[in-house]
Amino acid sequence: MTQDELKQQAALRALDYVIDGSIVGVGTGSTANFFIDGLAGMKDRIVGAVASSEVSARRLASHGIRLFDMNDVDDIPVYVDGADEINGGLAMIKGGGGAQTREKIVAAVARKFVCICDASKRVERLGRFPLPVEVIPMARAQVARELARLGGRPVLREGFITDNGNLILDVHGLSITDPAALEATIDGIVGVVTNGLFAKRGADVLLLATPGGVQTFERT
Numbered sequence: 001m002t003q004d005e006l007k008q009q010a011a012l013r014a015l016d017y018v019i020d021g022s023i024v025g026v027g028t029g030s031t032a033n034f035f036i037d038g039l040a041g042m043k044d045r046i047v048g049a050v051a052s053s054e055v056s057a058r059r060l061a062s063h064g065i066r067l068f069d070m071n072d073v074d075d076i077p078v079y080v081d082g083a084d085e086i087n088g089g090l091a092m093i094k095g096g097g098g099a100q101t102r103e104k105i106v107a108a109v110a111r112k113f114v115c116i117c118d119a120s121k122r123v124e125r126l127g128r129f130p131l132p133v134e135v136i137p138m139a140r141a142q143v144a145r146e147l148a149r150l151g152g153r154p155v156l157r158e159g160f161i162t163d164n165g166n167l168i169l170d171v172h173g174l175s176i177t178d179p180a181a182l183e184a185t186i187d188g189i190v191g192v193v194t195n196g197l198f199a200k201r202g203a204d205v206l207l208l209a210t211p212g213g214v215q216t217f218e219r220t
């Protein structure tokens with residue numbers, strides 16, 4: 001079974017969590033794309049969706065799914081998104097697609113975060129995947145110095161501008177022993193918009209697609 005087939009299996013299982021008559025929070029990435037395509041098959045049962053990126057918004061719209069602005073929405077029962085890494089406590093690294101800021105905003109409002117992944121994303125310890133940090137352009141060098149002081153090796157994502165008009169520094173080599181503490185520390189650096197650690201607001205449910213089937217894990 002290919003990685004894409006596994007991603008699709010996890011994504012389609014997440015359709016079971018969609019609540020009729022609700023506005024669905026939708027993530028970004030190749031796994032989220034499979035979810036969007038599946039959601040199209042039940043679009044008459046939902047009110048619409050809020051997207052965590054322009055690219056997901058376009059894909060939702062292409063299926064005729066009604067889009068809502070986050071500022072007009074105060075209840076999102078379920079948010080479905082992928083991850084770059086997820087640990088046993090359902091803390092994640094996200095932002096491989098550079099969308100972590102909007103993803104965090106939608107996830108913050110959502111009552112339930114359903115993470116959809118193929119088995120390669122499940123790790124014992126977060127940090128092999130470089131941590132994406134969204135940075136205000138004029139603060140790039142200053143933030144890079146601070147991240148280096150934390151033991152990381154920040155690398156500018158060349159040619160990439162976020163949906164918010166900012167830059168991404170991908171930070172290699174961080175030792176992430178306490179994801180929530182590091183998330184707060186990095187967010188405290190002046191000029192950082194958000195970082196890709198989702199520990200304060202981790203997933204509530206992980207749908208992990210393995211060759212043997214989709215396994216469900218719930219936050220305890």
Ligand SMILES: O=C(CO)[C@H](O)[C@H](O)COP(=O)(O)O
Nearest residue numbers: 029030031082095096097099
């Ligand atoms: O955080 C993300 C985008 O910012 C994605 O969820 C993450 O990069 C996983 O992507 P994919 O489903 O393509 O493996």
